[in-house]
Amino acid sequence: xxxxxxxxxxxxxLATALAACSGMSQAVPAGPAQSQPSQSAVHSEAxxxxxxxxxxxxxxxxxxxxxxxxxxxxxVRFKNPFxxxxxxxxxxxxxxDMTCQTKKCPVMNASVAYNIYVTPDGKQCATExxxxxxxxxxxxxxxxxxxxxxxxxTGGDATAYTYGGSVAVKYHLNYxxxxxxxxxxxxxxxxxxxxxxxxxxxxxxxxxxxxxDTCFDQYGxxxxxxxxxxxxxxxxxxxA
Numbered sequence: 001x002x003x004x005x006x007x008x009x010x011x012x013x014l015a016t017a018l019a020a021c022s023g024m025s026q027a028v029p030a031g032p033a034q035s036q037p038s039q040s041a042v043h044s045e046a047x048x049x050x051x052x053x054x055x056x057x058x059x060x061x062x063x064x065x066x067x068x069x070x071x072x073x074x075x076v077r078f079k080n081p082f083x084x085x086x087x088x089x090x091x092x093x094x095x096x097d098m099t100c101q102t103k104k105c106p107v108m109n110a111s112v113a114y115n116i117y118v119t120p121d122g123k124q125c126a127t128e129x130x131x132x133x134x135x136x137x138x139x140x141x142x143x144x145x146x147x148x149x150x151x152x153x154t155g156g157d158a159t160a161y162t163y164g165g166s167v168a169v170k171y172h173l174n175y176x177x178x179x180x181x182x183x184x185x186x187x188x189x190x191x192x193x194x195x196x197x198x199x200x201x202x203x204x205x206x207x208x209x210x211x212x213d214t215c216f217d218q219y220g221x222x223x224x225x226x227x228x229x230x231x232x233x234x235x236x237x238x239x240a
Contacts, residue, residue: 050168051122053170054170059186059189062182062189065189066240067240107153109160110157110160110161110201112163112164112202113205114191114195114197114203114204114205115134115138115205115207116166117167117168118169118208118212119168119170121172124209125168130207130209130210134205134207138163141161142158142161142162144158169191171183171186177211178212179208179213180217181216181217183214191204
């Protein structure tokens with residue numbers, strides 16, 4: 001039995017300079033002196049799947065995930081990040097190389113975006129507030145001129161890129177502030193079991209809590225704004 005093909009893309013966002021966020025507030029019945037929530041707020045709340053706890057089954061499923069593709073390594077430079085960078089060989093891809101690595105590459109001509117908010121305790125950063133307003137951005141992207149730019153590459157209509165909802169996943173590191181592939185895959189497995197969305201049209205965005213780094217397995221290349229010596233990438237462009 002083949003494991004589901006889950007799009008593991010988008011941006012791994014790390015909020016290193018933000019203050020801790022409060023938990024989800026409880027709903028308060030509206031009285032005469034209180035205004036009713038807006039339709040957009042009601043819609044956003046309905047699209048949030050609550051807080052999930054990682055299970056042993058999630059960890060087992062994560063161990064079956066295989067990510068295809070090569071990391072694109074770009075050393076941090078303050079002026080021109082691509083200056084004096086030579087194409088890599090072997091496991092790494094040249095950062096400007098976006099060509100197809102197989103004979104026939106799949107094209108995302110439509111996608112549904114799902115946000116995963118990683119929370120260490122089930123409360124802090126359980127909503128989008130730790131990262132600004134990513135949900136509003138994704139909702140506004142549908143049918144926009146910005147989404148229409150992709151049509152020349154994918155053939156997909158601007159309205160084909162939509163937002164499917166969000167969920168928080170409770171996940172805590174005991175002895176480190178660094179996430180590796182298995183950590184990310186475990187979080188992804190929990191969200192996949194919640195949304196049950198697979199295929200190249202399912203795009204999952206994993207938002208890491210403040211103060212967390214993430215590194216490629218077996219390599220020293222990380223997303224680590226707190227350590228510029230290992231700061232080499234800011235996103236995964238691959239699928240699992």
